[in-house]
Amino acid sequence: MSESTKITVQSSDGLENAIKVAFASKDLENINAHFGGAKEFVVYDVSKEGFKLSGVIKTDTSELNGDDKTDFKVKALSGIHIMYCESIGGTAAAKVIRGGINPMKVTEPRKIEDVLSELVTMINGNPPPWVKKIMNIQTTQDPRLERWTAE
Template identity: 40%
Template sequence: MIKVAFASKDGINVNEHFGWCETFYLYEIDAENANLIKEMDSSKKYEAEVDKLEYKIECVSEADMIYVTQIGPKAANMVKIAGIYPMKAASENEKIEDVIVALQKLIANPPLWLKRILLK
């Protein structure tokens, strides 16, 4: 089972940039099931970039993976250091439901990068 935080404006599509996202949707996903655990508020504003990124990472700290439309190299590095795997959506407005189905197929026969996450 993995926990994935989706950056979304509407809870339906992956349509937010990591640093600008005000709500992350946290799902628990395994090969057969996917459940929305909670919506995580990440709407506080910070002037300093490092403060903003640390706050966003703290908001998604329960996740094993984050799924976003965009993430800068500095943010991606900070996310990885925090033990969270960053993923970029294939397209703007990719449906969360479609991503979950694709992840479930991968979980059934996981590639090495996903095995590392599953073994955490």
Template identity: 40%
Template sequence: MRVAFASSNLKSVDAHFGLAESFIIYDVTADKIEQLGVTVCPPGEAGDEDKVESKLNLIKDCSVVYCTQIGGPAAARLVQKSIHPLKVPEGRPIQEELERLQILLATNPPPWLAKKMKKEQKEASAQ
């Protein structure tokens, strides 16, 4: 499962989704955590629509995005693209969130996460 974190320091979740300058991307399974890279948002994005759309394009392969805040319209657009936004307290260490997610994947994921996992497994077996 690909996961994005809105972060400027690459160590903690410290950014509002719409104001994030970068996202750090991980692939997370019950058995491993692999950092895939960092995406940097283009400077000088024009309007709000352009800003949200450009961020959506950066994280389009992710199932979950962690941020400190997100507006209702942006959250709705993420959900339409099958990306689940999660708000966490500012400064929350990314490593801790990765470990929590890994435990959820291995034990008792909430229904929305179990549904995403099934969908990803189907897509992977179809390839």
């Protein structure tokens, strides 16, 4: 039977309101794996304060067939808020979304650290509503608020 292994990093300094972001990677440094073919997902906690390595989720789906592989990976990624990969099929993306994970595709391999820095910058700016919801951030800078209160 196929198994997943979650390797966690123990740390005493937690990040406040952190989201868990997983990256499909062949080398633990770049987003360079297809969701279905990824054997490892590097997981980081990301917040306004920055990011830190949370762990690695190793998945082995070699003994599974078809949709069982996708279901297995979604279950292994339980608790992840955003998952980056090089590519993902439509059916797999739908299952990932139903599992409560927001899939994000990159058009070409990218350094994980670059994407993490961009996420921290975005969180400290005006993140999209779906990120605010995950992080429990109150909407205070939305220009629509003035219109709603004026009505």
